[in-house]
Structures are given as structure tokens and as C-alpha cells.
Amino acid sequence: MRATPGATGVRGALVVWAARAPRSLGDLAYLVYVVALATLILLGPAVRAVWLLATGTDGRAVLTDPSVPSTWAAATALVWLAALVVGRERGPALRPPFPASVLGDADVPRTRAFGGPLLRATCALVAAGALVPALPAVALVDLGAASPGDVGAVVAAGSVVGLVAAAAWLAGEVLPERAVAVGAVVLGAGAVLAVVRDAWAWAPWALVGAAWPGATVAAGGAAGGAALALVVVVPLLVGLERVPTRRIVGQAVRAQRAQSLVDAMDLQGSGEVYRALPRTGRRLRAVGHVPGPAAIVVADVVGSLRTPGRLLGGVVALVLAGVVVGAEVPGTTLAAGPVLAAVLGYAGVSVVCDGLRHAAALGGGSGQYGWSLPAVRALHAAWPAVVGVGLAVGGAVAAGAPVALAAAVVGVAVAARLADVLKGVMPVELLVPIVTPMGDMSAVGRAVWLADGPLLALAAGVAGAVIAADEGDGTWLRVVAVLVGVVLLRRASRR
Amino acid sequence: MAAAATLPGASVELGSAGVVLDGTTLLAPTTVAVPAGGTLVVRGPNGSGKSTLLRLVAGLRAPTEGAVRVDGHVPDPHRRAFRRLVAGSVEPPVPARDLTLAEHVALVATTWGVPVREARERAAALLARLGIEALAARFPHELSSGQAQLATLAVVLVRPASLLLLDEPEQRLDADRLATVAALLGERRAAGTTLVVATHSDALEAALGGSTLRLRAAAGAAGHGGAAAPDDVPDDDVPDDDARGADRRLDA
Numbered sequence: 001m002r003a004t005p006g007a008t009g010v011r012g013a014l015v016v017w018a019a020r021a022p023r024s025l026g027d028l029a030y031l032v033y034v035v036a037l038a039t040l041i042l043l044g045p046a047v048r049a050v051w052l053l054a055t056g057t058d059g060r061a062v063l064t065d066p067s068v069p070s071t072w073a074a075a076t077a078l079v080w081l082a083a084l085v086v087g088r089e090r091g092p093a094l095r096p097p098f099p100a101s102v103l104g105d106a107d108v109p110r111t112r113a114f115g116g117p118l119l120r121a122t123c124a125l126v127a128a129g130a131l132v133p134a135l136p137a138v139a140l141v142d143l144g145a146a147s148p149g150d151v152g153a154v155v156a157a158g159s160v161v162g163l164v165a166a167a168a169w170l171a172g173e174v175l176p177e178r179a180v181a182v183g184a185v186v187l188g189a190g191a192v193l194a195v196v197r198d199a200w201a202w203a204p205w206a207l208v209g210a211a212w213p214g215a216t217v218a219a220g221g222a223a224g225g226a227a228l229a230l231v232v233v234v235p236l237l238v239g240l241e242r243v244p245t246r247r248i249v250g251q252a253v254r255a256q257r258a259q260s261l262v263d264a265m266d267l268q269g270s271g272e273v274y275r276a277l278p279r280t281g282r283r284l285r286a287v288g289h290v291p292g293p294a295a296i297v298v299a300d301v302v303g304s305l306r307t308p309g310r311l312l313g314g315v316v317a318l319v320l321a322g323v324v325v326g327a328e329v330p331g332t333t334l335a336a337g338p339v340l341a342a343v344l345g346y347a348g349v350s351v352v353c354d355g356l357r358h359a360a361a362l363g364g365g366s367g368q369y370g371w372s373l374p375a376v377r378a379l380h381a382a383w384p385a386v387v388g389v390g391l392a393v394g395g396a397v398a399a400g401a402p403v404a405l406a407a408a409v410v411g412v413a414v415a416a417r418l419a420d421v422l423k424g425v426m427p428v429e430l431l432v433p434i435v436t437p438m439g440d441m442s443a444v445g446r447a448v449w450l451a452d453g454p455l456l457a458l459a460a461g462v463a464g465a466v467i468a469a470d471e472g473d474g475t476w477l478r479v480v481a482v483l484v485g486v487v488l489l490r491r492a493s494r495r
Numbered sequence: 496m497a498a499a500a501t502l503p504g505a506s507v508e509l510g511s512a513g514v515v516l517d518g519t520t521l522l523a524p525t526t527v528a529v530p531a532g533g534t535l536v537v538r539g540p541n542g543s544g545k546s547t548l549l550r551l552v553a554g555l556r557a558p559t560e561g562a563v564r565v566d567g568h569v570p571d572p573h574r575r576a577f578r579r580l581v582a583g584s585v586e587p588p589v590p591a592r593d594l595t596l597a598e599h600v601a602l603v604a605t606t607w608g609v610p611v612r613e614a615r616e617r618a619a620a621l622l623a624r625l626g627i628e629a630l631a632a633r634f635p636h637e638l639s640s641g642q643a644q645l646a647t648l649a650v651v652l653v654r655p656a657s658l659l660l661l662d663e664p665e666q667r668l669d670a671d672r673l674a675t676v677a678a679l680l681g682e683r684r685a686a687g688t689t690l691v692v693a694t695h696s697d698a699l700e701a702a703l704g705g706s707t708l709r710l711r712a713a714a715g716a717a718g719h720g721g722a723a724a725p726d727d728v729p730d731d732d733v734p735d736d737d738a739r740g741a742d743r744r745l746d747a
């Protein structure tokens with residue numbers, strides 16, 4: 001930002017702040033270059049692939065399936081839920097710690113002090129909400145299953161989804177913890193009911209789903225949702241005025257720390273910043289039940305119970321992983337269930353890995369415990385392994401889904417997560433440039449190292465989908481399992 | 496003492512042991528011998544090599560010259576027998592974020608073979624000795640920096656060891672707490688444990704007794720500074736060849 005003589009108030013403070021590290025024209029040009037290349041290389045092909053899928057035979061079957069409105073409604077409720085929960089830790093009305101502190105305590109309305117970031121976040125969400133469903137809606141027009149007017153309705157509804165998501169995000173930052181918890185439960189229940197029973201048709205998310213072409217419920221959700229967003233916006237902005245500066249600055253500090261760790265390619269450390277701290281259950285006895293190595297496992301079990309909300313989320317995800325493992329894409333025979341199960345298993349088991357994270361943090365020469373480091377790691381891996389696979393199998397049994405497939409796919413995904421937790425810091429060798437005719441390829445190695453856990457879990461899901469589609473005998477899943485096993489063993493036995 | 500069961504002390508020997516890293520002297524060649532059950536206090540300004548010396552003894556770093564022996568063996572923290580000998584805060588214990596302080600201390604004790612009931616009793620008694628029994632049910636993130644330092648000492652002291660290596664245990668402690676820590680260390684010394692303690696505290700040095708090794712600030716380049724000088728040789732009397740890296744000897 002260029003210094004503006006005479007600027008005062010919020011603008012003046014921001015001018016002074018920006019002047020500390022002015023961005024050169026070269027920096028801006030590089031940013032434009034990176035964004036343009038990323039759009040051309042990553043976004044362009046991705047959009048084209050989605051378009052080809054959407055306008056293909058399977059795409060038509062999926063997009064015209066009667067379950068699409070309820071699925072969109074459920075997805076809408078989940079997006080709002082996510083925005084609400086994220087707002088507790090990282091709200092939209094945020095600036096870097098120093099300006100957040102100065103402006104938070106300044107004699108200016110919060111809507112002015114934080115209006116810029118709030119407006120940018122709202123615009124981004126509205127744009128994303130409009131664009132994401134627009135592509136499949138346009139595909140329906142191309143397939144002759146919808147009119148351009150239908151696309152307009154979908155885009156309008158999507159914009160409202162983004163608008164309400166912005167309101168939910170701000171609500172997470174502004175509302176007290178209990179109110180956020182109630183909102184999260186209501187939205188979670190709404191998502192489940194929308195899919196399972198097509199219920200709560202009066203709810204805002206269901207009305208938005210009704211904007212989909214061919215939906216049997218009358219449209220009008222966009223207007224209802226927009227009204228909802230406008231009704232809640234005034235109380236939220238009033239609430240923003242009353243949020244303690246300490247909370248805003250705390251969020252700003254955590255956001256900055258997490259971003260620094262992401263920049264250093266330490267995703268584990270970044271996640272650590274936002275990991276819930278135990279505040280309850282200290283009267284539960286974690287140590288003193290059993291002697292010997294089992295004491296570590298019991299301590300991990302009780303430790304997990306001390307962040308109950310987080311544990312509940314993990315349990316739900318793991319049970320769902322088993323429930324959905326046999327699912328197919330609506331209107332087709334595409335086996336999407338194993339992929340979804342792997343993703344849910346990988347994500348869900350993370351909440352019971354705190355003991356293993358503790359073991360991973362022990363230095364190579366640590367003499368803290370009376371056992372070797374590999375033994376301590378193995379003991380801390382027991383609880384997540386058992387609960388991860390056990391809950392997924394339980395979910396599969398309850399839903400009548402293929403139990404063996406659930407155990408295999410989620411088992412590999414859980415192992416990938418365990419390996420991820422034990423990953424440690426990035427080897428410096430990956431920073432060495434790899435000069436090729438196409439440029440420096442060292443970023444590829446770093447990207448693979450960074451994302452190997454999710455990639456291996458996804459690979460397990462895809463390999464499971466091959467089995468579910470009767471197109472393979474499990475060879476690919478065995479290959480992925482061996483690969484994950486080797487990575488896990490190497491990291492667990494590292495001295 | 497309510498903490499760990501006593502083990503016979505371990506001897507420590509540094510024979511012209513030094514560390515030079517990329518041309519920078521972290522520890523000039525140092526010779527010192529601590530008999531089993533002895534106490535060595537390591538003094539010196541920041542950057543003189545106190546922590547490096549402790550890391551050599553803990554086996555967390557290998558000397559680039561000279562040799563280090565603990566009970567006659569090369570330090571190797573990957574050997575179970577060595578881990579049993581040595582406890583310390585050179586590499587501070589990692590807190591378990593979802594265990595209370597008392598649980599963490601007790602869990603560490605159980606992994607060293609202490610029966611469960613006794614481990615819990617030891618943990619409670621040790622926290623009481625350190626004056627932090629009221630913090631027993633707190634999680635690590637609920638401790639202040641001084642309380643966290645005492646928690647670290649509790650985790651270190653609860654396990655049996657023949658050699659205690661402590662790096663500036665006085666950090667963030669008030670005078671009363673420091674006296675308490677010194678008394679606990681005195682009990683361990685009386686029970687036969689060998690102590691090697693790096694400190695900036697005159698009070699802790701006086702309370703621990705034993706011998707003192709004074710390190711001088713490193714000048715940065717290899718062969719200049721960081722020389723160890725025995726307690727009874729004033730720095731002014733250290734000849735020039737010491738400043739170029741020739742080692743000094745001290746029998747503690």
C-alpha cells in the first residue's frame with residue numbers, strides 16, 4: 001500500500017502497518033504470474049475434467065438423480081456447520097496480531113476496524129458458493145435437462161449459501177461457545193436428516209436444495225436463505241463490537257503461527273496450533289489401572305476422553321467410514337464408498353493420535369521412558385489402530401456394508417495416518433534444487449513428502465473401489481497396504 | 496527422598512573432549528573426571544560450552560576430538576543400559592498434553608519398573624517436595640513457565656538413575672524453590688547418584704558442593720577460547736596455550 005498523506009483512523013493505521021514492508025512491483029508481478037500459472041496448470045484441467053465427467057453418461061445419471069436436492073441440502077448444512085466451527089478458532093474479522101491488537105482496542109467501530117477482511121471473506125464465499133454448483137448446472141443445460149433460467153436459480157441459491165456461510169463464520173467468532181455448540185448440533189442433525197429421511201423441508205438448507213432443477217419441493221430457498229442472512233447480520237455485527245480484543249488477538253496469533261508452519265511445510269505443527277486442549281475429565285484416572293506397557297494404552301484412551309467434542313467428531317467420522325464403504329454414486333454403479341471411507345477414516349482417526357504425537361515429539365536420545373523409542377511409539381499406536389478399525393467395522397456391520405472391505409480400506413487409511421504422525425520434520429535434502437530442462441523439480445519432492453499421508457489414504461480408497469466394482473481381486477489394495485506398511489515401519493523404528 | 500529408588504552412581508570421564516562444528520568451537524578440549532557418586536558443577540558464560548558438555552555426556556552429540564566415557568562406556572542413548580544410567584534435562588522431557596502433571600510423573604515411573612501404586616505415591620510425594628502438589632491435576636498448558644520448570648524436574652527426578660545431568664535447573668525459579676531443588680539434589684547425591692549440573696546460580700553451586708569446572712566464553716573460531724579451566728586456577732593465570740585450545744584437567 002502506498003503511503004497516503006493525511007490518512008487517519010483505521011486507514012491511517014493500516015497505511016503505517018503496510019509501509020513497514022512495502023510490496024514491490026516485482027513481488028506483485030510474481031504473484032500474478034504464480035496465480036496465472038496455477039490457474040492454467042491446475043484449475044483449468046480440473047474444471048475440464050469435471051465438465052467431461054458431468055456431461056458424460058454417468059454424469060447425466062448423477063446430476064438428474066432425485067437424491068441431488070437432498071444431497072445439496074445436506075452439503076449446505078455441513079458447509080455452514082464447518083464455517084461455524086472454524087469461526088471459533090479463526091474468524092473472518094481478523095488482521096495480523098499487531099493491527100488486530102491496536103485496532104481492536106481503538107476507539108473505532110469494529111465494523112470499520114475489521115470491515116475489510118470481513119467484506120473480502122464474504123465476497124469470496126458468495127463467489128465460491130455461486131461458482132461451484134454453476135458448473136454442474138450448466139452441464140445439465142448442455143444435456144438438455146435444464147434451462148438457462150434454472151442455472152440462474154442455482155447460482156442465486158449458491159450465492160445465498162455463501163452469504164449464510166459468511167454469517168455462520170462470523171457467528172463462530174462472535175457467539176459464546178455454548179451457542180456455537182447448539183448451532184453445530186442443529187446443523188449436523190439437519191444434514192443427517194436431509195439425506196436419510198429428506199426431512200426438515202422447511203429448513204433453510206433444504207430450501208436451498210430445492211432450487212436444483214427438477215427438485216420436487218418448491219423453490220424459493222434463495223429468498224429464505226438471503227432473508228436469514230440479513231436477519232442475523234445486525235446481531236452479529238453488534239456481537240462483533242463486544243468480542244474481547246484478547247480473543248481476536250489470540251485468533252490472529254494462532255493464525256499467524258499456523259501460517260508460518262505451513263510455509264515451512266510443517267503441516268503437523270500447523271495442525272497442532274488448532275488442536276483442542278484438554279479442559280475436562282481430569283478426575284478420570286489415566287494412570288494407575290494397569291501395570292506395564294498397557295498403562296500407555298490406557299493413558300491414551302483416557303486422554304482421548306478429555307477432549308470429548310473432538311473425540312465425538314472422530315468417532316462419528318470413523319463409524320460413517322464403515323457405513324458408507326459400500327456406497328455407490330447415486331444413479332450409477334460407481335463405487336465411491338471406499339474412497340469416502342478412506343478419507344473419513346484418515347480424518348477421523350487423527351483425534352485419537354495424541355499419544356502417538358507425544359511419542360513422535362520425543363527426541364532420538366530421550367530417556368524419559370523406560371522403554372525404547374520404537375516400543376513407546378508402537379504402544380501409542382495401539383489405541384488409534386484399534387479404535388480406528390474397530391469403529392469402521394462396527395459401522396459396516398450396523399449398516400450391512402461389506403465388513404472385510406471396511407476393515408481393509410480403513411485399516412490402510414489408519415496406518416497412513418499413523419505414518420503421517422510419525423513423519424517428523426522435512427529432510428533438508430528435499431530443499432536441494434533438482435535442475436531439469438523443465439525447471440527446478442524439487443518442489444515435486446516436497447509436495448509428495450508433504451501430502452504422502454492423504455495421497456496414500458486416497459490410494460487405499462481407490463484400490464478399495466476397484467474391488468467394490470468387481471474389477472480387481474485386491475492386488476492394488478495389497479500393494480498400497482505394503483507401501484504404507486513399509487513407510488510406517490521405517491518411521492516407527494527410526495532412532 | 497520420595498523420588499526414585501537409589502542406584503549406584505556412575506563415573507564420568509572427558510579426555511580432551513571437544514566439539515568443533517564448521518570451524519566454530521562449541522567446546523574446547525576439556526578433560527575432567529567425576530567419580531561415581533561425585534558432583535560436578537559446570538559454570539561459565541553463555542556460549543562457553545556448558546550445554547555442549549552435557550550433551551556429550553548424555554550421548555546426544557559425539558565429540559569431534561577426544562573421548563567421553565560414562566561408567567567406562569561410550570555414551571549411547573539408544574542402548575537400554577545407558578538410558579537406565581542417565582536421566583536429565585539436557586533434552587527436556589516432552590509433556591503429554593492430555594495427562595495431568597501427577598499422571599505424567601507416575602506414568603514415567605511405571606515405565607521404569609515401579610509398581611503402579613508406588614508410582615502414584617512417589618509422584619504425589621515428589622510434587623509435594625517440590626511444592627507443586629496443588630498443580631497435580633493440571634494439564635501442561637495450565638502451568639506457568641516456573642511451574643513447568645518444576646514439572647520438568649519432577650519428571651526427571653522420579654525415575655531411577657545413576658547419573659543426573661541438569662542444564663540450568665535454576666531457570667525461572669525463585670530463591671525458595673531453588674533451595675528446595677538444591678535440597679532434593681543433595682539427597683540424590685547423598686544416596687550415591689552422580690550429579691553433573693550446569694548453572695549460572697552461585698547459590699546452587701554453593702548448595703551442591705563438589706567440584707566446579709569453569710568454562711570460558713568461546714571466541715568462535717576453532718582453537719580459540721572455550722578452554723576449560725579448573726576452579727582453583729584464576730582465569731588470568733590461564734596461559735596462552737589454553738586459549739588456543741589445549742585442554743585443562745580437573746578431577747572432581
